[in-house]
Amino acid sequence: MELIFEKSVESRRGFCFGASDVPTQASIPSKYARKEDALLPQVSELDVVRHYTLLSQKNFSVDTHFYPLGSCTMKYNPKFTEALASLPGFRDLHPLLAQLAGGERWTQGALQVLYELEQWMCEMTGFKNFTMQPLAGAHGELTGIMLMAAYHKSKGNTQKKYVIIPDSAHGTNPASAALAGYETVSIPSNKEGGMDLEALKAAVNEKTAGLMMTVPSTYGVFEPNISEIAKIIHSVDGIMYYDGANLNALLGRARPGDLGFDVMHVNMHKTFATPHGGGGPGAGPVGVNEKLSRFLAISRVVKRDDGLYALDYDYPESIGYIASFYGNFAILVRAYGYVLMLGREGLMDTTNHAVLNANYIMKKLAPYYKVCFDRICMHESVFSAKVQAARGVHAIDIAKFLIDQKIHPPTVYFPISVPEAIMIEPTETESKQMMDRFIEKMIEADILSQRDPAAFSKFPMTMPVERPDEVKAARDVKTSFFLPAVTDAA
């Protein structure tokens, strides 16, 4: 399909601003003025509407397809939360209004949303305070690690150098720790999918700043030795960091704060059904216990004695500003509405059915694909396509087969410690009929891998494009319509 730039016709327009109603006609002194126009497209509104409507139809999405992307939690995003975020009183509210003297009076509704959501998050996770500011999960991680650093600094723990991270962790964990100035130590998993305690004990010493852990892990397994692990880390004054990527498996069943963690982030789209938007915007609030509370980012939202909600900047030990404002507010409003609608029982049901659905798929596929950890799983299960790979059909080939079956593939090749990993997370919002169809297609893929493994190299065949040449994309780099491909841009 043509690019919008290729549809451009000189002097065509999509929008009229109307005539100016002021008498002034100003000009920019030539020294400061643009020499050539920005070559944006010249297209009509209909051109734009048709172009992006047709483009949208080239996507798989939760609204159109089953999307069992393990670890990413692609659940249904209720439509009413979109309406909440579009209320003019939220949508058109300028963030600096709240920072004017007495500005809290003009922004009470928005501040109440932030304040109450913080209270609920604390209750759901067992923490003392939350900051709603982090703009995505990875941003939350970096914030959390900076809180860890602030804690050690305040204690004079100058020897702290290492953050321990299990081998099953998301890549963001080591990247976030490194950005905050820490080196990382990787710990292997044991046969049951938990952490190897002996390896942990051997790695922990006075230089250990903390541990980052996803519970349940990315293997879909709850860590049974969590209190023991917390004890080991706390014995050297380390900080226990909970990666909330999989919090959706624990609502009402366990709270990170009770399990011995000191700090966590929450990926709002995974647990609270905010849309993923093709890769964001997200929201990654960070919760802390008493130990780290005073370091939390500013501003903080407080309820004053006079009953008004207000921004409070008066925390001398705070790490400071981590984002421009108070978080991705329009995402947080959606999460607020979702929590309010589901309530205590509804939220617990999400966890119950997410785990039920994941186990159902695992049980049904276990005769065909090698299960990594043969036990009850939590909200997702990890298989290895080793058996199929031996026939010449790899995890990626199975993924491409599923695309032709109009199913978005599960996550493949993650966790990286599992060869030929296929990670399946159906979420609580999918029906049994849809899961049965997926199971049937996965079994078909296995049968085809025995009968005709060569067939897989053609998949997908029914999409607008076939398999892209990714090597060429990285070698002849072309990232803009205006720039000829640059070979070997390094």
Added chain:
Amino acid sequence: MNPYITNTPQEVKEMLKTIGVENIDALFGDISSAYAPQSFDLPKGLSEYEVMRHLTELSLKNNVHVVPFIGGGYYDHYIPTAVSSLSTRGEFYTAYTPYQPECSQGTLQALFEYQSAMCALTGMEVSNASLYDGGTALYEAMMMAIRTTGRHRVIMDGGVSPIYRKIIKTYTHHLSYQFEETPVVHGQSSREEIYRLLDKQTAVIILQNPNFFGAIDDLTDIIEKAHSVGALAIVSVYPISLGLLKTPADMGADIVTGEGQSLGLPLNFGGPYLGFMCTRKKYIRKMPGRIVGETVDSKGQRCFVNTLQAREQHIRRDKATSNICTNVSLCALQAAIFMSIVGKNGLKEMAQLNLDKAEFAKQLLSKIKGLEVKRSAPTFNEFTIHLPQDASGVVAAMMQRGFAAGFPLGRYYPGMERYLLVAVTEKRTKEEIERYAKALQEVLN
């Protein structure tokens, strides 16, 4: 009740039987009773219409009815209706990061178009597919400059948004970089101070145009000087102003960042917004964030993929160029649609309207006794006025008259308590500007 769960009681029974357990609780056997929540006290669920009513009431407690003359980097621009009609399509809105390119060409092509439009706007050669917001994008750019030069000294101009500067301080607090801040003199960057500080240890100079006070500048001379000592130059820009202003590429900038809220995103009480970053092609492998590239499929047809992923955290882990994973794809899509609808001529006209209306406001305000419009440097759509009294009190009094009068600079610049930053966008009518000037005159006299 949870209306989004589809399993019927009969189906639950069947599934439990397949799994081989008695009930759902049995699936949580790994979580020992010692780990049971100490409390899980949340409100009872509500119906959709009860939630709608409650949130509508809360939204009405926010005052969005004042006429806004407040900016500070975030502006009340008109957003063509088609932007949200298209960006809220479920196929965009409920998709994930495009890991499977064959079934994500919609998102991928739209991001490629976004990158292309950002290159057209800034004049730069390459753009990434977005970062979180203008402030965090500037931090990422600074880290990129430090990685590229291998130097650890940073010079930051005082005209860079104080919000951005605070963010950068937070992230670098525990890292051993050396920071220098230079003052703004007569509205613009102080060449004298910057040249005094620029040396062979300097990694980067960070500038902003228009600066936080609204003043515009030609930064070419500063950037040349930075390059002469081997430092890079970052310029943070306001995209709408580029309809009229000299591009950062023409000034010689190495990295360009900014806040893309003005490109079709609502104010949203602070987010989600759009951090953008553009650079020269020679630095593309140092750039953080996702980048969409063009390639061909096995039939030779053009298609798009996430490319140069070896820079990123999911491959490189602790050696990655950034920890960023999720960015703000949907906001980048909104910006791409906005820039397409407004188009080449529309952007110029929009920028011209902003300039004309701000100049009209300056004319009216300069007639008010005791009020001084700062005119030492030209401005785009935002400017600084000096008041005979504390600006905060004036803003509070103006609120009562139905205006968000501006942003008092004393909030971030101690000693500037009598200065007010005033923004005028294309949406302000002549009548609103006249009423604003009249109200301000009443408040002051």
